[in-house]
Amino acid sequence: MKTTLIICIFALSFGFLYKSNATETNKQTISIDSVKIDPICKMKVKQPANHKSTYQKQEYLFCSKGCKLKFDKNPEQYLKK
Ligand SMILES: [Zn+2]
Known part of the structure; x- marks a missing residue:
């Protein structure tokens, strides 16, 4: 039981080191900000x-021209919620 725990800790720390390197290179390509919600139909828009x-x-x-036109006509109506 103890040895598996030690192995786990080793694996985690190694994984962490490896991951921190990997995320740094991926940060520029993957961003949470790149996906936004369409306020009209609540669809995810990239x-x-x-x-x-x-x-x-x-x-x-x-997502579409129709949603944009609806928003432009009356933006307050869709942002109140
Ligand atoms: Zn839409």
């Missing part, structure tokens, strides 16, 4: 989006 709008210095992404 950057760069073809349809986007800026309202009150905040950028919003849309």
